[in-house]
Amino acid sequence: MVDRIAEIWGSRTPYAREERWPVRVDQVLAEGVQESEVQRWVQSACVLCSNGCGIDIAVKDGSMVGVRGRSMDIVNHGRLGPKGLFASWQGMNHKDRLTKPLIRENGVLVESDWDTAMERIVSRSRALLDEKGPLSHGFYTSGQLFLEEYYAQAIVGKAGIGTPHMDGNTRLCTATSAAAMKESFGSDGQPGSYVDIDECDAMFLFGHNMAETQTVLWMRVLDRLAGPDKPRIVCVDPRDTEVARHAEVHLPLRPGTNLALMHGLVRELFANRWIDEDYIAAHTMNVEELRATVEPWTPEAVAETCGVAAEDVRRAAEIFGTSDRVLSTVLQGFYQSSQATAASCAVNNMHLLRGMIGKPGCGILQMNGQPTAQNNRECGADGDLSGFRNWENPQHVQELADLWNVDAAIIPHWAPPTHAMQIFRYIEQGSMEFLWVSATNPAVSMPELPRIRDILASESLFLVVQDLYLTETAQYADVVLPAAGWGEKTGTFTNVNRTVHLSEQAVDPPGEARSDLDTFLDYSRRMGFTQLDGTPLLDWKGPEDAFTAWKECTRGRPCDYTGITYEKLRGGSGVPWPCNEDHPDGTVRLYRDGIFPTDPEYCETYGHDLLTGGTVGPETYKAMDPGGRAIFKTAPYHPAHETPDEDYPFRYTTGRTVYHFHTRTKTGRAPQLNDAAPAAWVEISVNDASDLGLGEGDIVRVESRRGHITAALRVGDIRDGTLFAPFHYGYWDQGGTPAQEHRAANELTITEWDPVSKQPVLKNAAVRIEKIADGTGPSLAPTTTASRPATHKPADSTSQTGRDSGESRVLPPGPGQQPAHGHGRRSSRRILPTAGGSAAQATETIAPVEPPAVATKEERA
Amino acid sequence: MKLPTYLGLLEKSESTLAESFRQVARGHGHEPDVHFICQTLAAQCDDHQQALKPVLDRYGEAEVDDEPARLHADGLSETRSGPLGLLRDLQDLYLLASLVDITWTMVKQAGQGLRDKELLDVVAACDGQTTKQLKWLSTRMKQAATQALLIAK
């Protein structure tokens, strides 16, 4: 048994390059339940991050009583991380679950029944459609639903109502991943595979704290690092994360300067001729524009702007330029920071320059945040056209009209889909009066929360919220619909590396809760949406009908599902798309032949100017004639729009901790996880704490131009001049409103987004900090991860990164303020290591079985 | 030779456009994309004026009251409010940027006739950005137009 709160990544199973990752089966059962008492194990995959680990749900007496990893699954080879082990099932079993629809009567939410609640929605919806038309309606969905549900929602929105105002919280987590792939390669679609971890010589993690965000993927890396011929690691992250601690080169750059660093790395590749001229000539275009844009960015110029050592920039570039097989991963450090799409495209550019794409160990993983974000993008619940179709291509619009048997004119295609931030702006301005939120919590996860709360509370807004629990957002709703969730319904979803999993129903939903699919089908029926021949727009009986319809929608598209059935997914591993006649077992890597989906008739987008987001447009794109070549896309660097100044001298960044997901809706209800990270905190560096006379556990107020939070201080190994706060903590377990104390990280963040991906800039703002009370003990931040207490001594980070002397943040230390050593002023406050004790014990069985592999023929070819 | 007049017109139009981008940035702070991108584009217009300096010096001042000088358009004196106001302000910017764009084209024609490499390099560096400014303006207006014209309050 292993304490999987203390030992996040569990036991090591080392392996060598080109071997397959050994199997280790992780299992946990509810206290008091013996394995022999489990009546059924039901196949599923985990929905607590984008990794999509294959999981079996233990069922006893109609309840979920535990989980184990699926040994035959190509994603996790049997393993599970702390969230999968503890939150996946306990997060569903909680007494707080919504069991009946709620409607607002005289200002308060009261229990009701489905008929009444749905009729209330439908009558408002119909009245608005009659009076104001489809632009009065918006949908804001999630990265948590199943494929079948997104596809239903996409059709209802695009072909039933005809509104372009559809998006998901995937806008906050994964929009840049999609945008960067569309710009570089012509379409969404992950080039790389997790198998590339087994094959690579070097790994670059760009703004990706994999150790905390995708713990099982990090186990795979740790096992390579524990084996022979381990890969060299380069980490780009302002915090001293677990990844940074394993890195040969750590570039702790100033938040907001990613693109400058990337320009410097790309320039080094050119300058040292670490490029593949033949590949560039045959498979890419625009290389000269790229060369000209990066030209000013010498390592010294990068050092000046990013606050990293020029020598480290050279070393990192050399690792990229001289390793045979490089795997890159990218996540929120890039996606949620300024110039997100340009910085993420730069990673694609580095791989294209070296021709390192589509080959073993040479992948790119533009990561996702949430488990089903990929399906939201594929189906077009985020406003895109279903099946990676191009809204600017009339032929693509007609294909959808034919599939759905509707008039093409109803499908919104006159402008780009309305992104989430703009949806909220239209509500603020009063022109959108109907918003349907499913499985997400904008009242905690959106930027600048004081503004978001005002918008959700707008008089003119009719708000429908569909969720498992009465979230902060649900409390603003006019109608709340109780949703059936994971393990309570059947459907499929797809992880970061295109692997499609089936998740079967294991138990009945509580009370009257219904699947999101049933709810959307019911809405469509009650609204009377029809096809051209007068038959119902959606006549599906259940999820498998939806999946069958979806397969037709993907035929011939990059995300081809036509070779997948529920039956094929049952019993074995997930299967990576495209899966069709040519690839009956799925596809490990895209672009093996160097042919990219940029053909004007086929591509998902004609692209954008990365500086402004202006569309390239069909004429210009066709004149460029990319003809299957990838496109080097870039933009000049400009500084973040909000940088530190005298009033707000610190840079502020936000992120996850390993023990929680999103707004803790499930993880906060798993006792092991909640105990490990029970309360919000703020991180500061040793030097800054020392300069300001602050100590571990002091209660501080952090303030931006938009709002403030109050939390206990963790003196940690973050870079000087930067403060960090985890974004999970809201108010549902504090009475629902920020009445007493603001603690949500997004109280402070700025309303701004990337011009291309429209992803909000959640990782860069300017703030100030002040102490409001002495702490009564240390902060409750976990000690096992990036938030661990400082190991650096004051000023010892100077040699590595240099202080941000250009930013007038530092007050000269007064006499007697220098701490004796590195843990801030009151080092006597002993910090207990984070551990889970007896409640957090899980078994790990290292099984002597052949590790799984899918599409083996291709992989070994 | 009328080229100096056109160079003067170009410089003046870039300066008007820069000031108008700034005006719109200030007036539409609640539309963060417009607010920030207009600032970036204003800075581009400043750069264009800088880039024109050496060429202007070489060709000298235009004669006063030369006819094409009256072509110049006034910038935005104030911004409007609300969704329709935003649309109309962006449309004004579009007109100003179009004047800049077509004036670059005229100047390029003259530069080709003169085989003036320095001038042609300046055109190549700047006019592409003006084209992208127009693309952004049109993209943003298309995004806003349906809502603003049909249902905005």
Ligand code: SF4
């Ligand atoms: S890594 Fe992600 S998908 Fe896998 S068990 Fe952990 S939370 Fe679930």
